Amino acid sequence: MSISIANDFSRVPAGRYHPSDGNKSGERFRSEFLAKRLLESDERVTVSLDGVVGFPSSFLEEAFGGLVRAGFKYDVLRKRLKIVTTEPRKQRYVEQIWQYIRDAKEEAVA
């Protein structure tokens, strides 16, 4: 199961909360795409970052870090969530996303 942020959601995602921050916010992407697909089946979910102009930190943190706050276990996400990109400049976002997930896990533990 794959999700292309650029094709399925937006090329210019921005903001944390929906609808106060905007119509393409992290919260909306998490609830309507990520969490939904993860709950629908046990398949691995692949998220492609290609084609998106850029990812503001607040969007990434809420979309991916928010998964842990919504109840998804870190270990489960490690197994079932795959972030991919073919663009070299976007590799750093892959790192950033996993960092947000780890930070959210530590926050939850604390």
Place this chain on the structure above:
Amino acid sequence: MRFEGTARKAKRLRLASRRANKAKIRKNIHSGGLKRLPEKFRGVVRFQCPKNLSIDDNFSESLEFFTELKELSRQIVERRRFRPTTPLRYSIGIENLETISVRCAVIFAAEIDRLRRIAGDELIYQGRIEDDNEAISLLRQLGVFSLVGNREDVSTCENGMDRVVQGHRTAIQLMSGLNCDEDKLIGFYRSVQKIFDEFQTTDFVHKGVAEAMLNAINHAYISKFPLKYPSCGKRWWAAAVMNASETEFKVIIYDQGHGIAKTLPISGLVESMEVIAGRALQGVTKMIDSPDEVMVKAALEAARTRTGEDKRGKGFKDIQAPVREVRGARLRITSGRAQVTLQNGYDTFSLPLKHHIGGTLIEWVFPTQGFQERFVEVAQ
């Protein structure tokens, strides 16, 4: 005992209420609460714009003018409360205006937008739009005259880009919003392309612009502190201006909130000491940063936020990203009573300001050549 009918009693009470309202207005005028309202409560209130509107070169006069505009918006709201049906005419003279800085042009345009939102159809521009005047040309491109319902000139205002005069700065029409909706962001980037053909929305531009807008929405207007002047919601204004020689272009995000110093909590003992020292020695020495300078610099440090939540506060890192990505780019944050500039990637220097500018203005200055070079690198 005299009999009083219902109608007569209603009339008496109405007149008494009117007298009480008039007395209240007079009292407000005497106490200084309503400075601009004339004693007769009718007629025309006039005030003139200074010749040079600039934060760098004519700070006091420029700020005084902006304060008058803010006061005007407050008075309009006050007047409507007391006398909803009696029109009062205000006249803002800009005939004297000779030069205007980009920051002042954006603040001026945003103030006019606030007035339009408050005064509605009452705000009308009377006069001719002379393109020979560079300052007026910039204001026209930002859309100031179409904001004030200059109906006679509306056709030319709509096609502002066609009327660009050689040797003048070019600007996009001022945009504003209450959130970061997709169409707003795309509309803004497309508008910037109109003044800078080579402009491409790269990741660092999108991150910076979106986080600056979010800063206005989520932090600038916190309800803990009351706003002195009427607000138009948690609104941001955005503009982009290319200089006359097309060597440098500026992207600006502005809000009319409290300023960073008021909304960011003081963190730690060192910062508290710096703020106290700044407050005590303000005006005595320039060696110590003012409290506002300390707080704006603190906001530029990564992961600091008003909310105090760990997951938040990463926005200012994104706002700084363009400076680190484009050679020669600068970030200038004018907020409250401080101006902080970030350049060469990490060099920060600050300047105290005498008066509160009435919000936060985030400005990226990009050399066009540096931007083009960076875009080629990004594309590769």
